[in-house]
Amino acid sequence: xxxxxxxxxxxxxxxxxxxxxxxxxxxxxxxxxxxxxxxxxxxxxxxxxxxxxxxxxxxxxxxxxxxxxxxxxxxxxxxxxxxxxxxxxxxxxxxxxxxxxxxxxxxxxxxxxxxxxxxxxxxxxxxxxxxxxxxxxxxxxxxxxxxxxxxxxxxxxxxxxxxxxxxxxxxxxxxxxxxxxxxxxxxxxxxxxxxxxxxxxxxxxxxxxxxxxxxxxxxxxxxxxxxxxxxxxxxxxxxxxxxxxxxx
Amino acid sequence: xxxxxxxxxxxxxxxxxxxxxxxxxxxxxxxxxxxxxxxxxxxxxxxxxxxxxxxxxxxxxxxxxxxxxxxxxxxxxxxxxxxxxxxxxxxxxxxxxxxxxxxxxxxxxxxxxxxxxxxxxxxxxxxxxxxxxxxxxxxxxxxxxxxxxxxxxxxxxxxxxxxxxxxxxxxxxxxxxxxxxxxxxxxxxxxxxxxxxxxxxxxxxxxxx
Numbered sequence: 001x002x003x004x005x006x007x008x009x010x011x012x013x014x015x016x017x018x019x020x021x022x023x024x025x026x027x028x029x030x031x032x033x034x035x036x037x038x039x040x041x042x043x044x045x046x047x048x049x050x051x052x053x054x055x056x057x058x059x060x061x062x063x064x065x066x067x068x069x070x071x072x073x074x075x076x077x078x079x080x081x082x083x084x085x086x087x088x089x090x091x092x093x094x095x096x097x098x099x100x101x102x103x104x105x106x107x108x109x110x111x112x113x114x115x116x117x118x119x120x121x122x123x124x125x126x127x128x129x130x131x132x133x134x135x136x137x138x139x140x141x142x143x144x145x146x147x148x149x150x151x152x153x154x155x156x157x158x159x160x161x162x163x164x165x166x167x168x169x170x171x172x173x174x175x176x177x178x179x180x181x182x183x184x185x186x187x188x189x190x191x192x193x194x195x196x197x198x199x200x201x202x203x204x205x206x207x208x209x210x211x212x213x214x215x216x217x218x219x220x221x222x223x224x225x226x227x228x229x230x231x232x233x234x235x236x237x238x239x240x241x242x243x244x245x246x247x248x
Numbered sequence: 249x250x251x252x253x254x255x256x257x258x259x260x261x262x263x264x265x266x267x268x269x270x271x272x273x274x275x276x277x278x279x280x281x282x283x284x285x286x287x288x289x290x291x292x293x294x295x296x297x298x299x300x301x302x303x304x305x306x307x308x309x310x311x312x313x314x315x316x317x318x319x320x321x322x323x324x325x326x327x328x329x330x331x332x333x334x335x336x337x338x339x340x341x342x343x344x345x346x347x348x349x350x351x352x353x354x355x356x357x358x359x360x361x362x363x364x365x366x367x368x369x370x371x372x373x374x375x376x377x378x379x380x381x382x383x384x385x386x387x388x389x390x391x392x393x394x395x396x397x398x399x400x401x402x403x404x405x406x407x408x409x410x411x412x413x414x415x416x417x418x419x420x421x422x423x424x425x426x427x428x429x430x431x432x433x434x435x436x437x438x439x440x441x442x443x444x445x446x447x448x449x450x451x452x453x454x455x456x457x
Binding site for chain 1: 290293298302305309323339340343344396399413414416420428431432435442449
């Protein structure tokens, strides 16, 4: 693998290259024995995988098993089995609650879970559902009022069009069943989701982390949690965070 | 048979504990709006999710590498998907469902299979054989078996992208949604996975001859 063009080989094979790079690679092929040989090998491998009968189909009985498991009448016995568990759990919670209730009620529900992991899921979900924004606007004076009555805090909405981090809109998202505000920004082709909800501490300096290849940046400001999530590189995400924190 | 049902009951009770923890599957759609009435919800869910049963089973079968386990996992995945279906707004139903199946698979594997050290495969040592001639390869029945075995032996993160791409025909974007990974990661895993398949085949063919 010495040819630098080789990196486009799989995207070429899968027809996932943009037209310009596709044309460039096609033009490169005849003159490069390495890429030509690799492409032939990968085409043969593909034929083997696709025509080898490797895809299995579900047993007919499984479809029926699933359908009947969805019917309430069949779900009911499972619920009955669950009742003693629930009773035991409720008792346990009651006992613990007497001691720790006050403390727990003051904690934000999301504080104790793997928040970065959930945020990455929420980020991916927002890209997947073709429903990135509930309110689509580059105007912060449109986006901010939209959140009124939907979240129980005053959401600061800032735009960084001039620095090439334009605001695209906002969305109401859920984190552990708690509504959180999600502001959507774009950096070139990368989407940045900025999740915001109330924090128990007033200020905390920014901390970067990664989950499943995504970059996350967290800080606390004026009693609010801010989490920026994106597949953008860490440097630019840090710059985005700095702009957010320092803008009036 | 007895062991089978015992295993299944362990599976169920663990699933119930998961319910109590009330953590939605990572790819669950947002919960919002008025909940659907039960018969409507079931009908809509069946229309959305059941057409992808073969894709779900194929993925589970390749990740668990066992047909009975795959059936259990798929059934559990459908129940999970059903529970979090209320807010589904009709995006890509297949990608959404496969993401739930995939997560259920990994949870299940962690719970039921002791971790095995991955087969060490030094790519530098097994660089592609220059004389490997793939054109004639698939005319032989033995090569098919070798390829089947080699795919099964890939570590899961490479196996799943090859299965989703070549057996299910998903686009890079769809694979990224199912595996919750960035597009660049999908591309590099696919390239590495295919590279490893090719190298393994070349090595096996070399050993055979």
